[in-house]
Amino acid sequence: QVQLVESGGGLVQAGGSLRLSCAASGRTFSPYAMGWFRQTPGKEREFVTAITWSGGSTYYADSVKGRFTISRDHAKNTVYLQMNSLKPEDTAIYYCAAEKGTSVYTPNEYDYWGQGTQVTVSS
Numbered sequence: 001q002v003q004l005v006e007s008g009g010g011l012v013q014a015g016g017s018l019r020l021s022c023a024a025s026g027r028t029f030s031p032y033a034m035g036w037f038r039q040t041p042g043k044e045r046e047f048v049t050a051i052t053w054s055g056g057s058t059y060y061a062d063s064v065k066g067r068f069t070i071s072r073d074h075a076k077n078t079v080y081l082q083m084n085s086l087k088p089e090d091t092a093i094y095y096c097a098a099e100k101g102t103s104v105y106t107p108n109e110y111d112y113w114g115q116g117t118q119v120t121v122s123s
Contacts, residue, residue, distance in 0.1 A: 002026040002112045006096045009117030012086055016121070020081040022096030022114055031098040034072060034079040037107060038092035038119075045095065050104035051079065059104050086121045094119050
């Protein structure tokens with residue numbers, strides 16, 4: 001069993017920055033990829049970004065390209081999401097996830113999820 005714990009959410013003004021962390025623990029951890037998704041009330045969970053655990057290939061939603069950066073630290077079993085130039089529309093609960101599959105964009109491909117962390121961007 002793998003546990004994912006997110007941290008780093010909070011309230012920030014538009015144009016500001018936040019860095020989210022997601023620490024994995026449990027059995028030998030070797031996913032195909034780690035991803036970040038976000039969700040607002042009444043909407044489906046939305047892909048934000050992902051990184052392959054081994055090769056470090058990265059994928060971004062168009063809405064966050066150039067503003068968000070995903071990275072990982074193998075030694076700490078941790079993935080990070082650096083969010084810059086935040087906008088009010090980035091407000092959501094952000095979830096970290098790990099998958100064994102190969103489709104990084106699809107929530108159903110992910111096997112483990114964190115509890116989520118709230119990000120609120122004020123205008």
